[in-house]
Amino acid sequence: MAGIRQEVARSVVPLVALTVVTVLVTKAIGGWVATIGPTVIVLGAGMLWGNVVRARRQRDEEEGDVEY
Secondary structure, rough: OHHHHHHHHHHHHHHHHHHHHHHHHHHHHHHHHHHHHHHHHHHHHHHHHHHHHHHHHHHHHHOOOOOO
């Protein structure tokens, strides 16, 4: 009986350790995402606006109506 308990304990310990590490990493990543999320949104909006402005300028140059 004691051998079975030791075997179960040996198989459970790595599982518990992996669970703890997974929880800690998930919390760390979640905190990072919460911190960096608004910055990513602002940068993405800036990139989109830059593409819109560039497309307008290119269209205006093709039409010959260049105003800066």
